[in-house]
Amino acid sequence: MRKIITTLLLTMFFSAPAWAGTYNLDIARTEVNITGTPMEKITINGGIPGPTLRFKDGEDVTVNVTNHLKEDTSIHWHGLLIDPAMDGVPTFNKFPGIKPGETFTYHFKIRQTGTYWYHAHSGGQEQDGVYGSIIVDPKGKYPIQADRDYVVVLSDFSPEESTEIMANLKMSSDYYANARRTLGDFFHDVKEDGFGKAWKTATDWGDMRMMQTDLADVTGYTFLVNGKSPEQNWTGIFKPGERVRLRFINASAMSFFDVRIPGLKMSVVQSDGQNVEPVSVDEFRFGVAETYDVIVTPQENKAYTIAAEPIDRSGFAIGTLATAEGMKGEIPAGRPRALLSMADMDMEQMMIDDPDMEMTPADMISGWAKTGTPDGQKALSYADLRYAGIQKDQRPPERTIEVNLGGNMERYIWTINDKKFSDAEPIRLKYGERVRLKFTNHTMMAHPMHLHGMFVQLENGQPAAKLPNKHTVIVPPGQSYSVLLTADEAGEWAFHCHLLYHMASGMMRKVVVAKLDQSDVPAEKGGHHAN
Amino acid sequence: MQIRALLLATCLMLPVSAFAADEMGSMTPEEMQHEHGGGIFHMFRLETEIGSNTDGTTLSGWDFDGWVGTDENKLWLKSEGERADSKLESAEFWALYSRNIATFWDAQAGIRYDNKPKSTTYLTLGFNGLAPQWFETEAHLFISNKGDVSARLREENDFLITQKLILQPYAEVNLFAQDVIEQDVGAGISDGQIGLQTRYEFTKKFAPYVDVHYGRKFGETASIAKSNGEDKDELVGAIGLRLMF
Numbered sequence: 001m002r003k004i005i006t007t008l009l010l011t012m013f014f015s016a017p018a019w020a021g022t023y024n025l026d027i028a029r030t031e032v033n034i035t036g037t038p039m040e041k042i043t044i045n046g047g048i049p050g051p052t053l054r055f056k057d058g059e060d061v062t063v064n065v066t067n068h069l070k071e072d073t074s075i076h077w078h079g080l081l082i083d084p085a086m087d088g089v090p091t092f093n094k095f096p097g098i099k100p101g102e103t104f105t106y107h108f109k110i111r112q113t114g115t116y117w118y119h120a121h122s123g124g125q126e127q128d129g130v131y132g133s134i135i136v137d138p139k140g141k142y143p144i145q146a147d148r149d150y151v152v153v154l155s156d157f158s159p160e161e162s163t164e165i166m167a168n169l170k171m172s173s174d175y176y177a178n179a180r181r182t183l184g185d186f187f188h189d190v191k192e193d194g195f196g197k198a199w200k201t202a203t204d205w206g207d208m209r210m211m212q213t214d215l216a217d218v219t220g221y222t223f224l225v226n227g228k229s230p231e232q233n234w235t236g237i238f239k240p241g242e243r244v245r246l247r248f249i250n251a252s253a254m255s256f257f258d259v260r261i262p263g264l265k266m267s268v269v270q271s272d273g274q275n276v277e278p279v280s281v282d283e284f285r286f287g288v289a290e291t292y293d294v295i296v297t298p299q300e301n302k303a304y305t306i307a308a309e310p311i312d313r314s315g316f317a318i319g320t321l322a323t324a325e326g327m328k329g330e331i332p333a334g335r336p337r338a339l340l341s342m343a344d345m346d347m348e349q350m351m352i353d354d355p356d357m358e359m360t361p362a363d364m365i366s367g368w369a370k371t372g373t374p375d376g377q378k379a380l381s382y383a384d385l386r387y388a389g390i391q392k393d394q395r396p397p398e399r400t401i402e403v404n405l406g407g408n409m410e411r412y413i414w415t416i417n418d419k420k421f422s423d424a425e426p427i428r429l430k431y432g433e434r435v436r437l438k439f440t441n442h443t444m445m446a447h448p449m450h451l452h453g454m455f456v457q458l459e460n461g462q463p464a465a466k467l468p469n470k471h472t473v474i475v476p477p478g479q480s481y482s483v484l485l486t487a488d489e490a491g492e493w494a495f496h497c498h499l500l501y502h503m504a505s506g507m508m509r510k511v512v513v514a515k516l517d518q519s520d521v522p523a524e525k526g527g528h529h530a531n
Numbered sequence: 532m533q534i535r536a537l538l539l540a541t542c543l544m545l546p547v548s549a550f551a552a553d554e555m556g557s558m559t560p561e562e563m564q565h566e567h568g569g570g571i572f573h574m575f576r577l578e579t580e581i582g583s584n585t586d587g588t589t590l591s592g593w594d595f596d597g598w599v600g601t602d603e604n605k606l607w608l609k610s611e612g613e614r615a616d617s618k619l620e621s622a623e624f625w626a627l628y629s630r631n632i633a634t635f636w637d638a639q640a641g642i643r644y645d646n647k648p649k650s651t652t653y654l655t656l657g658f659n660g661l662a663p664q665w666f667e668t669e670a671h672l673f674i675s676n677k678g679d680v681s682a683r684l685r686e687e688n689d690f691l692i693t694q695k696l697i698l699q700p701y702a703e704v705n706l707f708a709q710d711v712i713e714q715d716v717g718a719g720i721s722d723g724q725i726g727l728q729t730r731y732e733f734t735k736k737f738a739p740y741v742d743v744h745y746g747r748k749f750g751e752t753a754s755i756a757k758s759n760g761e762d763k764d765e766l767v768g769a770i771g772l773r774l775m776f
Contacts, residue, residue, distance in 0.1 A: 072558055096557035123566060168735075170572035171775065175735050182691040183698075206664040209635060408634050410661055413568070413602050420568030420602075505602075506568025 019059040025050060025075065027098075027120075027130060028068035034157055034229055035222050042069065042120075042129040048227045049153050049251065050132030053118065055110045057139045063106040065098055072097040072122050075106065076452070076494075077134065078289065079116035079273050079471045082108050084491025087452055089121045092492040092510065097122060113138040114273025115247040115291045117153070124162020127253035127500055131155065135247065136273070143388065144269050144278070146245035146295055150236040154259075154286070154308050154317045156221035156252040157229075165218055166504055173412040174211070176219040179312065179337060181212060204342075209410060210444055212340045215368070216312035217412075217445070217501060218254045223310060223317035230318035233328060238321055240301050245269075248292045253500040256446065256474075257286040257308040257317065258371050258379075262332050264304055264321075266294035268380055274455065274469035275388035284380035285311075285371060287448035287474040289498035292380075296321070305329035311368075313337040335372035344368050344477040346442040368446060368477050382460045385468035391457060393486040394464040397436035400482075401427060405475060405497070405507070407443040412505055414443075414497065420506025427495065429487040431515040438482040439475040446476045447502065451511065453493040456483035472498055487513045573599040575608075575776050580742060582769025588615050590767055598629060605629040607639055607659070612647070622646040627655060636660035643673060649713050652676045665689065680708035681721075699728040701744075710751065715759065717751020730773055738773040 030043040044050025055061055067073045074097050076088035086108045090097035098104040113136045120130035133151045158165060168175040181202070189198035205212050228234040238244050246266075248259060260283035267278045270293035284292060286308065298304055301323050308317040313334050320329055342363035373379045407414040416424070429435060437456065441447060455469035459482045462468070467484065475481050496508035575597030582590050592613040598605040607629040612622035627641030636658055643653040657671030669685040687701035704723040707716050716722075726744025733739075747764035748756050756763050 090558040091560045091563040099557070166570075167572055170570075171574040172735055178694050180691055180694060182693060184692070203664060209661055209663065209665060410635055411602060411631070422564035422567060422569030504567060504570075508567050 019056050020062070021055065021059055022062040022064070023051075023053055025063060025065045025132075026068060027065065027073050027075075027125075032129070034224065034227065034232070035159065036231075037159070039159060042125055044130060044132055048129040048131075048157075048224075049155065050118070050130070052133045052135060052151050055134065055136045057110055057113045057136055059110045061106070061108055061110060064103050065106065066103040067098040067100055070100055072099055073120055073125060073130065074098055074122045075118050075130075076121040077106075077108075077116065077118050078450075079114070079291070080108070080134070081111050081489065082453065084453060084489070084493065087491070087493070089452065089492075089494045092494060110136055112136060112273065114270055114275070115151070115249065115293050116273050117249045117251055117291065119251065121494070124166060124253070124500055124504065126251075127156075127158065127162040127165070131251040133247070133249050133251075143275060144245075144295060145243065147242040148236070148238055148244040149247070150244065151226065151247045151249065152234075152236075152306060152319060153224075153226050153249045153251050154255075154257060155224045155227070156218075156255040156310075157224050158218070158221055158253075160220070162253070162500070166501055169217060169412045169501055170505075173217075173409055176217060177211065177213065178219050178314075179213045179215075208345075210340075210345075211409075212367075213337075214340065214409065214444055215338065216254065216310065216314070217499070219312065219314055221255060221310075221314070223252075223255065223257075223308065223315055225306065225308070225317050225319035228319070230316055230331070234319040235325055235327070236319070236321050237325070238298055238323065240299050240323065241297065244296050244298065244321065246294050246296060246306070248286065248294065250286045250288050250290050252288050254288065256288060256311045256448075258311065258335070258373075259284055259286050259292075259306070259308045260332070261296060261304050261306050261321070262330070263300075264296045264298055266296055268384075269293050269295055269388075271385055271468055272455070272471045276468050277386040277388050277466075279380060279384045279386075280378070281380040281384075282377040283371070283373060285474075287446070287472060287498075289448050289450050289472040290470075290474070303327035303329035305331055307332050309335060311338070338367045338370040338372075340444055340477065341365060341367040344444050346478050366476065366478070368444075382458055382474075383462075385458065385460060386462050386466040387457075387468045390465045391467055393434065393488075395434045395486075397434050397484055399433075400436040400438050403437050403439045403449070405439060405441045405443060405447050405449070407445075407502075407507070409443070409445075412501075414502040414505050414507035416507055416509050421496075421503075421508040421510075422506060424509060426492070426510040426512045429485075429511060429513045431487060431490050431513055433487045435485050435487065436482050437485055438480060439473070440480045441475045441477055444477045445499075445502075446474050447507065448472050448474050448498040449496070450498045451485070451493060451495045453489045453491060454485060454487065454513075456485045458483055489513060490515050569601065571599065571601055573597065576773065577776075578740075578771055578773045580740075580769040580771025582742070582767055582771075584765045584767045586762070586765070589617075590615055590769065592769070600629070603631045605631075605637070607637075607641070619647050621648055625655065627657075629659065633660075635662070639671070643671075651714075653681075662686075675711075677711075679711045681711075682706045695732045697730050697732060697738075699730065701726050701728065707752075715752065715755045717755060719751065720749045721752040722746060722748045736775045740771050740773055742769045742771060743767070 032041045074088045084093040116134040119126040225234040265280050269278050303320050303322040306319040343366040404417050450472040457467035490513050493511045495511045496503045578594040595610040598607045607627040609625035613620045623645050625643045627639040629637040629639045632638045639657050643655045645651045653673040653675050662668045667687045673681045683705050685703040690698040702725045705721045710717045724746040728740050728742045730738040730740035745766050753763040
């Protein structure tokens with residue numbers, strides 16, 4: 001604290017830029033051993049994940065990113081408000097990507113606080129290891145104090161290369177499906193529900209050529225906490241009674257989690273880097289690319305298990321909060337895998353296909369949303385999130401932009417408004433415009449939709465002043481969800497599903513925010529190349 | 532001959548290195564699109580098997596099938612054939628342009644060349660896709676270089692005993708619009724086949740199987756077979772290996 005005060009005084013004295021830090025990231029293929037089998041993966045500064053970059057609000061940041069790969073790379077600063085030329089999406093805003101052997105110098109000024117992350121936006125490098133966390137400290141005190149502060153980066157680690165996974169999905173979209181319905185399941189249904197009902201269920205799904213078990217497109221993952229497997233057991237140390245801030249980041253390529261710490265209530269204080277009014281929960285469903293900061297106050301001198309269970313229930317990402325290294329808590333029993341239901345389907349389309357379809361009350365309950373939360377326990381809902389400040393822009397939207405999320409699971413094609421990125425024109429917004437994005441999910445998978453460069457306000461039923469900011473919004477299967485956007489950052493912004501292979505197969509758009517006067521469009525500035 | 536056919540099939544697959552990135556120069560918007568929905572992929576499946584019919588004739592066969600291309604436009608390749616007691620009985624080689632026309636369907640047009648039983652070239656038109664209730668469907672119309680018209684319909688479906696042990700019943704039927712004397716077939720339904728393949732998918736890419744199928748000739752074609760002193764039907768058992776790459 002004294003250091004900060006000294007710095008503050010010095011700053012005032014010299015009236016120079018408050019903070020200016022330089023950071024270096026080296027991206028290279030390196031041997032890692034996470035699963036017990038050494039293999040070559042893409043690392044940042046030798047590690048997976050890369051280092052935690054700790055910035056300060058107002059800091060002038062310089063990051064030198066050196067590419068030691070044989071292919072182009074890039075780094076995108078997920079959730080940061082930024083000069084578009086520094087956003088790191090190749091070909092957008094004239095950012096060329098980082099060629100082999102080159103160093104690209106990112107230069108940007110921090111103008112926010114919170115927990116964010118960074119990752120490659122080139123091919124599938126994000127799956128192959130190019131991701132890390134960002135903490136932005138406020139200039140002054142944290143509004144909510146904690147004694148300890150840990151980053152908890154969740155990820156899904158595959159022994160396969162991302163290019164191989166993509167090729168396999170295109171070869172056979174159920175390549176990784178390892179929990180499909182079997183004849184045995186059918187006979188079980190016959191026994192439970194009678195032949196008529198079992199036959200109808202099987203043939204209803206067969207008519208649509210959709211799988212009731214389609215919760216995850218890719219399997220074979222080891223789930224990691226801060227780059228460590230459950231066996232390696234990442235551990236955060238606490239003293240009983242201390243307040244511990246956990247900065248959860250879902251840096252997975254494809255995996256949604258249900259996150260819990262049995263025995264501890266979690267007070268959610270931040271979502272996607274933006275402070276929210278504290279909500280006490282037992283667990284939360286965690287979309288790919290989202291972040292949540294929670295405060296926990298472990299009272300006992302024991303090990304608490306951080307358990308993040310993927311929604312296909314194919315394992316756990318495990319970490320431990322303990323009073324000493326080497327302690328291990330109990331790993332909770334896995335929860336049953338949900339089956340998708342009629343409620344996870346695009347109702348509109350179903351009514352067109354079969355207007356006489358009979359739905360039982362059970363059919364109306366989403367299978368995807370069945371978290372398996374025990375009775376009496378509280379799972380976070382989007383509706384609970386209330387912005388901790390007062391939203392500056394509370395205008396009603398001037399227009400609504402429909403964002404229809406579609407796909408062809410059989411051929412592994414994913415679209416926005418029926419078009420792949422490769423076939424689509426950008427979405428154009430006027431600078432300063434206030435719009436509503438209305439997502440409608442016509443598919444049976446949840447899509448974590450991420451917009452670069454700007455936060456959206458979730459229309460979650462809270463009053464206009466309290467709508468929470470998000471950079472990534474989960475749109476559940478068969479559902480609609482809307483958000484408000486103030487287009488106050490000019491530039492070309494990527495807008496995509498953050499499931500890596502959905503983006504790679506087309507579920508992406510360019511959003512262009514242009515000032516009315518063309519000369520007002522920001523010129524290229526900042527970064528330069530240094531060889 | 533079977534080896535030669537396999538070699539040919541392998542050669543057809545060579546131009547498949549479509550995922551190569553441009554290492555020189557910055558990424559172009561076209562390359563960015565290529566990476567987000569415009570990419571070229573491929574799928575090839577090869578089944579080779581050996582077995583016997585109830586007469587004790589040793590039968591071996593291959594069935595190759597696959598594509599290279601984008602989501603919308605593909606080159607579809609197919610080859611199948613059979614040897615009976617080391618003698619090549621049938622060998623087909625197909626090359627079709629395949630265009631995605633609906634969620635689950637491709638329309639196809641191209642050439643089929645049969646080396647055996649008679650060297651014949653066909654103009655081929657058809658559909659390939661997934662029908663409701665998960666029926667993998669191939670339906671093709673052929674016009675031979677002699678002007679004869681014929682058609683083939685094939686259906687198959689997967690039933691899972693476990694995630695790896697899979698039953699695949701299939702059925703195929705051939706139809707002719709006219710008698711084709713040099714091929715010993717008569718107009719109408721000429722022949723059909725039903726079978727059951729039971730495979731164990733160690734991985735999706737490597738699956739040994741056992742196969743039992745029953746084939747028979749119908750109508751005029753059956754009569755011709757009878758007058759030639761051939762059986763009109765046959766039951767075959769075989770073991771094989773299914774590879775995907």
